[in-house]
Amino acid sequence: MSMKEVTLGRSGLRCSYLGFELGPLQAVGYEKGKELVSRVLDRGVTLLDIGMPVEELQKKIGHAIAAKRGHLVLAGSFIPSTPKVFETELKMTLRALKTDYLDLCQIHDPDYLPRTNDHIGVYDAMIKAKEMGYIRSIGLTTATFEIAQDALEFGWYDTLQYPWTEKSGQDDQDLLDFAHDAMMGSISLPQEGYPDRTKEELAFHRQKEDHAALFELKEEGLDRFLSGWEE
Numbered sequence: 001m002s003m004k005e006v007t008l009g010r011s012g013l014r015c016s017y018l019g020f021e022l023g024p025l026q027a028v029g030y031e032k033g034k035e036l037v038s039r040v041l042d043r044g045v046t047l048l049d050i051g052m053p054v055e056e057l058q059k060k061i062g063h064a065i066a067a068k069r070g071h072l073v074l075a076g077s078f079i080p081s082t083p084k085v086f087e088t089e090l091k092m093t094l095r096a097l098k099t100d101y102l103d104l105c106q107i108h109d110p111d112y113l114p115r116t117n118d119h120i121g122v123y124d125a126m127i128k129a130k131e132m133g134y135i136r137s138i139g140l141t142t143a144t145f146e147i148a149q150d151a152l153e154f155g156w157y158d159t160l161q162y163p164w165t166e167k168s169g170q171d172d173q174d175l176l177d178f179a180h181d182a183m184m185g186s187i188s189l190p191q192e193g194y195p196d197r198t199k200e201e202l203a204f205h206r207q208k209e210d211h212a213a214l215f216e217l218k219e220e221g222l223d224r225f226l227s228g229w230e231e
Contacts, residue, residue, distance in 0.1 A: 002044060003016045003017070003018065003043065003044030003045065003046075003229065004016070004017045004018075004206055004229075005017065005046075006185075006209070006210060006211060006212055007185070007210060008073075008104075008137075008158070008159050008185025008186075008187070008210060008212065009158060009159060009179070009180075009182075009183045009184045009185030009186070009210045010158055010183045010184065010185070011104065011136070011137035011139075011158035011159055011185050012137075013073050013103055013104060013136070013137060013159075013185065014073075015046045015047040015072075015073040015212060016044055016045045016046045016047050016212070017205060017206055017211065017212050017213060018045055018047070018202065018205070018212070018213055018215075018229055019045060019046075019047025019048060019049060019073075019075075019187075019212050019213065019214045019215075020040055020045060020047075020048060020049065020190075020214065020215055020216070020217040021049040021051060021190035021214050021215070021216050021217065022037070022048055022049060022050055022051055022057070022061055022217050023051035023052070023057065023190075023216065024216050024217055024218050025037075025057060025060050025061065025064075025217065026054065026056065026057045026060075028060075030059075030060055030063050030064075033060040033061070033063070033064050034060075034063055034064040036064075036217055036219060036222070037061070037064035037065060037217070038064070039222065039223075039226075040217065040222075040226065041065075041068060041072075043226050043229075046071060046072050046073055047072075047073045047075070047212050047214070048061070048065070048072055048073070048074055048075070049075045049076075049077070049190060049214055050074055050075065050076045050093070050097070050102075051076070051077065052076075052077055052078075052079070052108070053076070053078060053089035053090075053092060053093045055092055055096050058092070058093050058096035058097050059096045059097075061096075061097060062096055062097040062098045062099070065097075066098065069098075069099055072103075073103045073104065074097070074099070074102050074103050074104070075102070075103065075104035075105075075106060075139070075187075076093055076102050076104070076105055076106065077106045077107075077108035077141055078090070078105065078106070078107060078108060078122075079108050079109070080107050080108075080110045080114055080120055080122040081120075081122070082120070082121070082122070083121045083122060083124070083125035086122050086125045086126070086129075087125060087129070090102075090105070090129060090134060090135075094134065100133070100134070101133060101134055101135060101136060102134070102135045102136070103135075103136045103137065104135070104136065104137045104138075104139050104158070104159060105126055105129065105130075105135035105137070105138055105139070106138075106139040106140060106141050106159070106161060107122060107123070107126070107138075107139075107140050107141070108141050109141055109142055109143070110140075110142065110147065112147070113140075113147050113150045113151055113154070113156075114140075115154070115156055116156070123138075123156070126138050137158040137159065138156075138157055138158055139157055139158055139159035139160065139161060139185075139187075140157045140159070140160055140161065141160075141161035141162075141189065142160075142161070142162060143162065143163050143189065145171065145172070145175065148160055148162050148175060149175065149178075151184075152175070152178050152179060152182050152184060155182065155184070157184065158184065158185060159184060159185035159186070159187055160179055160184055160185070160186055160187070161186075161187040161188070161189055161214075162175065162176075162186065162187075162188065162189060163188065163189040164176055164186070164188045164189075164205075164211075164213075165188065165191065165195075165201065165204070166195075166197065166200050166201045166203075166204040176208060176211065179210070179211075180208070180209050180210050180211070183210070184210075185210050185211070185212075186208070186210060186211045186212075187211070187212045187213075187214060188205065188211075188212070188213045188214055189214065190214040190215055190216050191214070191215050191216065192216055193215075193216065193218060193220075193221070194215060194218075194221045194222070194224075194225040198224070198225055198228035199228050201213075201228075202228050202229050206229070
């Protein structure tokens with residue numbers, strides 16, 4: 001059985017429906033990190049969330065994916081501050097990863113909906129980076145329902161990352177349907193650890209269109225979890 005692939009809405013990014021957030025690699029060495037990443041890539045995973053712009057973390061990820069970059073969708077998140085800070089962090093991230101671009105550049109957990117010509121200017125800085133070829137798509141991560149809803153209604157983002165799970169209430173499930181109707185790729189926020197109800201959790205995400213599910217990459221329970229998508 002092959003890993004299901006999805007297209008993340010109008011971003012056009014094609015990747016596995018199951019992906020991993022690599023922040024936990026900060027706690028392991030370079031070779032261990034490479035081993036863990038290789039284990040998930042060997043099972044058909046092509047979506048990797050590289051976490052926040054931490055240079056040591058990005059160097060470990062760059063080491064782990066060096067020979068496979070062209071087959072992967074890399075998503076990175078940046079806290080909205082100033083255009084200058086974003087530009088500096090993006091350059092550092094690309095340099096550490098040893099790549100020329102990010103497939104998906106996300107504004108992380110803002111307390112308002114960033115947009116063009118607003119008072120912060122980070123959204124416009126991302127548009128500029130996209131025009132220069134440093135990023136391919138622009139996304140938003142949030143756990144705030146109202147901000148997620150506004151992002152869908154205004155249509156300024158290619159993807160939305162939100163805490164959808166098998167246990168999501170009806171409002172959140174309606175939001176996921178809204179994302180599909182709006183042709184906005186949907187990605188679940190990374191869950192800490194692996195769910196006990198692996199088969200049910202993965203089935204919930206696998207049946208959705210234009211949608212991918214993220215989990216934190218941790219060694220404990222990883223092989224058992226990966227076997228769940230095959231059941």
